[in-house]
Amino acid sequence: MNILDAESDRSNRLLRALMRMPVDMTPVWLMRQAGRYLPEYRALRAQAGSFMNLCQTPELACEVTIQPIRRYPLDAAILFSDILTVPDAMGLGLSFVEGEGPRFAQPVRDRHDIARLRAPDPFASLRYVLDTVGRVRRELAGLCPLIGFSGSPWTLATYMVEGQASDDFRRVKGLLFSDPAALSDLLSVLVDAVTAYLNAQIEAGAQAVMIFDTWGGSLAAHHFLRYSRDPMAAVVAGLNRSRDGVTVPVVVFTKGGGSWLPALAETGCDALGIDWMTSLAAARAATAGRVALQGNLDPMALYAPPARLKAEVEAVLADFGEGSGHVFNLGHGVRPDVDPAQVGVCIDAVHAVSRRPLR
Numbered sequence: 001m002n003i004l005d006a007e008s009d010r011s012n013r014l015l016r017a018l019m020r021m022p023v024d025m026t027p028v029w030l031m032r033q034a035g036r037y038l039p040e041y042r043a044l045r046a047q048a049g050s051f052m053n054l055c056q057t058p059e060l061a062c063e064v065t066i067q068p069i070r071r072y073p074l075d076a077a078i079l080f081s082d083i084l085t086v087p088d089a090m091g092l093g094l095s096f097v098e099g100e101g102p103r104f105a106q107p108v109r110d111r112h113d114i115a116r117l118r119a120p121d122p123f124a125s126l127r128y129v130l131d132t133v134g135r136v137r138r139e140l141a142g143l144c145p146l147i148g149f150s151g152s153p154w155t156l157a158t159y160m161v162e163g164q165a166s167d168d169f170r171r172v173k174g175l176l177f178s179d180p181a182a183l184s185d186l187l188s189v190l191v192d193a194v195t196a197y198l199n200a201q202i203e204a205g206a207q208a209v210m211i212f213d214t215w216g217g218s219l220a221a222h223h224f225l226r227y228s229r230d231p232m233a234a235v236v237a238g239l240n241r242s243r244d245g246v247t248v249p250v251v252v253f254t255k256g257g258g259s260w261l262p263a264l265a266e267t268g269c270d271a272l273g274i275d276w277m278t279s280l281a282a283a284r285a286a287t288a289g290r291v292a293l294q295g296n297l298d299p300m301a302l303y304a305p306p307a308r309l310k311a312e313v314e315a316v317l318a319d320f321g322e323g324s325g326h327v328f329n330l331g332h333g334v335r336p337d338v339d340p341a342q343v344g345v346c347i348d349a350v351h352a353v354s355r356r357p358l359r
Helices: 013-018 039-048 051-056 058-071 085-092 111-115 127-140 153-162 170-178 180-204 221-237 258-265 280-287 299-303 306-320 340-354
Strands: 094-097 101-104 146-151 208-213 250-254 271-273 292-294
Touching: 013 208, 013 292, 039 051, 039 058, 051 058, 051 094, 058 127, 058 340, 085 094, 085 153, 085 180, 101 153, 111 180, 127 146, 127 180, 146 153, 146 180, 153 170, 153 180, 153 208, 153 221, 170 180, 180 208, 180 221, 208 221, 221 250, 221 258, 250 258, 258 271, 258 280, 280 292, 280 306, 299 306, 299 340, 306 340
Parallel strands: 146 208, 208 250, 250 271, 271 292
Antiparallel strands: 094 101
């Protein structure tokens, strides 16, 4: 039997919601639910010796993925990895500097650098990610779905051209204005790379996939469509959306993309991530029920007293309103110094407030 045809429970609640099917309660997972706010994560990170080693060792990455599932009644696990694994596999030399974030030893700065790039074979240079996916699926044993992910082509391009995180994107936007054909060539390579990477994750066992367009909101409106939305639509069009007869939903999330939701719904995705700066009711009206919505509690609400946190959860659920097609999440990720008990309060409140008869 197709899992989506089964009665809703933790094993399929998320998948049903992403396909806008009825559920017994609103499913919840949290961006960065596996991470530094958990003491068990910090212990394993110290054992690994480096963030890259943690990501590239399947048994350790599997353990990090599972840690929040053991602690909380979450409705999904999300693969523990990093969005920059793809450009690292393209030979750019990724490293993480404590307190400064990611850096590439060989950034891409002009059309000559871009001409040398090739989409990596995920079954070779990203085998460790796929091995992690397989391990996690075995460990979960059907308890809840596993979400795979990638950065969007535009977001990956920003890091590759800047060489590190940026607050103004002057290098990549400089390329956009001075040599738009070269930027388009870079994005074309990244469309191929991201499509192959997500398809490989699906083949390895990911039951839903998400495209993180972290920096799409940095673009002017007309540039967003060409350099961010359209490449994501090309990725979505190339994905294998079914495995073993079961639909594999696709979520697209553009941080700061609230004004572009109708255009994002045209990517062909099944669901859109919504940050906390956009009302879910407004997002629902803007997309006319064409897609499910995921979000959108302000991550800072996790610092509130428990009673206020519960009230904020209720406000998010009320903002979406009645009907199917909502996955509760934060508008961005869990912060490193959040009290783990607060995450539990949030998750329990979502389930308690949203519980309803399935039929």
